Amino acid sequence: xxxxxxxxxxxxxxxxxxVKIECRSLDFQATTMFWYRQFxxxxxxxxxxxxxxxxxxxxxxxxxxxxxxxHASLTLSTLTVxxxxxxxxxxxxCSAILQGQETxxxxxxxxxxxx
Amino acid sequence: xxxxxQSPQSLHVQEGDSTNFTCSFPSSNFxxxxxxxxxTAKSPEALFVMTLNGDEKKxxxxxxxxxxxxxYSYLYIKGSQPEDSxxxxxxxxGNGGFKTIFGAGTRLFVKA
Numbered sequence: 005x006x007x008x009x010x011x012x013x014x015x016x017x018x019x020x021x022x023v024k025i026e027c028r029s030l031d032f033q034a035t036t037m038f039w040y041r042q043f044x045x046x047x048x049x050x051x052x053x054x055x056x057x058x059x060x061x062x063x064x065x066x067x068x069x070x071x072x073x074x075h076a077s078l079t080l081s082t083l084t085v086x087x088x089x090x091x092x093x094x095x096x097x098c099s100a101i102l103q104g105q106e107t108x109x110x111x112x113x114x115x116x117x118x119x
Numbered sequence: 120x121x122x123x124x125q126s127p128q129s130l131h132v133q134e135g136d137s138t139n140f141t142c143s144f145p146s147s148n149f150x151x152x153x154x155x156x157x158x159t160a161k162s163p164e165a166l167f168v169m170t171l172n173g174d175e176k177k178x179x180x181x182x183x184x185x186x187x188x189x190x191y192s193y194l195y196i197k198g199s200q201p202e203d204s205x206x207x208x209x210x211x212x213g214n215g216g217f218k219t220i221f222g223a224g225t226r227l228f229v230k231a
Contacts, residue, residue, distance in 0.1 A: 046223055050219070106212060106219075107165045108165070110163040110164075
């Protein structure tokens with residue numbers, strides 16, 4: 005149980021285009037999902053906390069207009085990287101928690117390469 | 120700034136060796152410490168969540184200890200197997216609704 009999927013697993017796009025990444029909880033309802041970014045050999049850095057039906061809470065330094073998060077249902081959160089640039093190339097990974105618990109259930113991540 | 124440090128960064132062992140690595144975290148405002156196992160091309164999966172000083176958790180050949188007063192946790196693997204090869208992440212959560220902070224992980228390679 006507690007499976008999270010993430011799509012796509014890998015995406016290459018041209019500079020200036022927007023990319024949408026989906027995060028789905030497959031067998032549970034997730035009122036809270038998290039979006040992380042990871043640079044090589046570094047730790048997972050929290051970008052934002054996504055709550056179903058409300059606006060995401062962004063961490064300091066993360067541009068909310070650049071990284072649009074939508075959590076329209078209890079099983080789906082999306083992250084859209086708008087007008088992507090090469091410096092946005094990174095590994096993005098989402099997680100979800102069961103209500104009342106702290107353990108995070110992760111998706112497999114998305115490798116984004118912006119040319 | 121809260122820091123979570125893991126050491127070593129990577130570790131190469133032979134099959135059958137026992138090994139351990141460390142997670143250091145802030146010793147104040149402790150709420151919980153998580154360990155995750157992350158195999159290449161898969162999702163990180165939860166190993167343990169530890170909340171009390173002195174906690175010891177065990178799952179098969181893997182165990183973990185927790186010292187909240189000095190701010191460290193050890194993860195032990197007994198009789199390492201090639202399938203134990205993965206990155207092991209620890210994550211600290213403080214009191215007061217703070218976000219969870221991850222360490223950079225220890226990458227374990229077990230050679231058959």
